Each structure stands twice: as structure tokens, then as C-alpha cells.
Amino acid sequence: MIYLELFWAFVQIGLFSIGGGYAAMPLIQQQVVDVHPWLTMTQFADVMAIAEMTPGPVAINSATFVGIQVGGLPGALVATAGCVLPACVIVLTLAWVYYRFRGLTLVQGILAALRPAVVAMIASAGLSLLILAVYGQRTLPADLTAIDWVAAAIFLTALVVLRKWKVNPLYIMGGSAAAGVLLYLVCG
Template identity: 40%
Template sequence: MKLLVSMFLTFAKIGAFSFGGGYAMIPLMKKEVVSLHGWLTIQEMIDIIAISQMTPGPIAINLATFVGYKIADFPGALAATVGVITPSLIIITVIARFFFKFQNESKMQWVLGGIRPVVVALVAFAALVIGNTALHDVKGYLITAIAFIAVFIFKIHPILVIISSGILGIMLY
């Protein structure tokens, strides 16, 4: 029970501090799930991010479900997933009541003016940390380079990028 509460709270924290989409949450998820609680290894976390690109739903939900299930079976999956959702449910329901009043409030825009650049820093940091773990030979760098060209220049969809990278992995390793 203590574990379930801890998992709920950890994922609620992740939900409450996620700005700017799934990738920006990776450093926070790594800190909490890998470094502090040791619920996953960094390898497993990267694998789930890869799986997330090929399955429905946002990374945060997928990671919560996976971690919860791995640590405490179905109740764990439920506790962690509900944890990610709860902050949004509270924040948005409260704000929706004062919907238009909030719209005119520029204070949040000032705060976001500071958060937006740091979201970029979070994603860049995620790329560095995950790169450190995922890339350990020339083949890895080669796959990253090909995948980057595919997505950056040819605008290939991320699902296809991950699937093709995996197939390249099967061929090269």
C-alpha cells in the first residue's frame, strides 16, 4: 500500500510539472523513476520511450502504466496512471470554472515566457543523457545520424523512424 501511494505521488508530481509535451518530461521521469526510486534502469526507460513512439498514448501515461505494472502489477499500473492524470484533472477543472477570467491574465504568460526556453533545455538535456546511454559504438551513431536526417530533412513520421531504426538494429547487430 505504501508503495502504491508512493507511486501515485511520484507520477502526480510528474504530471503536475510537465510543460511542453512528453519529451520535456524525460529528465523529470529519469530523476524520479530511475535515480531516486530505482523502479527502472535507464535502459528500460529508453526502451519504453521507443515503445511509446509505436503505441497509442502519451509517453507519460505509457511510462506510468509500465512502471506501475512492473513494480506492483495491475494495482501499481492503476495507481501510477491515475497519478499522472490527477493534477491535470484538478488544475483544469478549477481553471475551467474561471475560464475567461484566466485568459486575460498575463501573469501566466510571463511565467511561461521563462518556462518555454527551459523546456528546450529539458529536451536537449534528455537528448544528452539518453545519448550517453544509448550510443556506445559507431553503429549507434550511424543509426542516430540516419534517423535524424530522415526526420529533419525528409520529415518522416516518428513511428516509421523508430521502426526503421529497430530494423537497422536487427541488420547491424
């Protein structure tokens, strides 16, 4: 029963991918390339590239893609549902605990120490993205001057506009994409 297999494979992916996006990739590969013969390695690489180019979480994107390839639209729905289910149960449980106990002094102390840690994690993710944007790879290159100046210019402009005028981030993102097309066509 292919739908059941799809569902179960993506339940496992959803359950064991903690920390989002890129942490999920090896897990997805294991399930859809190694355990099940659903995608070839080349197809998998394509899916990951497309998942990065389209909105939405990598895990959901790959669930949809694999689901369609294996079982059409119903396959996509089943795989996506499987992917979301574990998170749903665990997150709702934690949410219930949070709202039930957040008034307690001890819990407030714990949360007060968690908030700076969360900011640190967002900062780290933002920095990784910046490196990817201006160097075209996930880690800093040996030659730090090998900067993509177009991307750097877009980043700086976007940051200044955001800090100064508090523009809606959605407009900034749309503007950056448009600027990318224009500038790379002209400069590239």
C-alpha cells in the same frame, strides 16, 4: 508502501511536466531511475521507445509500464491516477475561470492574442514531427539532402489529400501506416 510511492512519484511527474511529451522525459527518468530503483537506464530507454510507438501521452504510457513492472495491474492504475490528478485539478480550475470570464472585453482581448500563439506552437510541434519523420532525428542534420524519400512521399501525399478532400485525419493516419509497411518492404 509501494502503491503510495508509485502514486506520489507520478503525481510529481504529472505536476511538473508542462508542455507535454518530450518535456516530461527527464522528469520521468529522475523519478523512476534515479530516485526510485524501479527501472534500469536500458529499461527506461525501452519504455521511451515504446511510448513513442504506441498511442497515448508519454507520461501516461510510462506510468502504466512502470506501474506494471513494480506493482502489477493495481500499480499501473495507481501510477496513472497519480499522473492525471494534478492536471485534472489545475485544468478544471482554469476551465471554470475561462467560462466564467470569457465574455469580458479584456479577457476577449487576451484570448484574441493567445490564439495565434497557440497556432504557432502547433506549427512548431508539427515541424518537429516532420523533421523526425523525414530525417529520423529530432534536429535538422548537417546534410539536408539525407532525406528518407519514402517518408517524404507519404507526408506530401497525405498533406495533398487532406488539403484537397478534407478526409478524416484518422483515415490518413491508418493509410500512412499501411503505406509505410508496404513501401519500406518494397524499397528498403
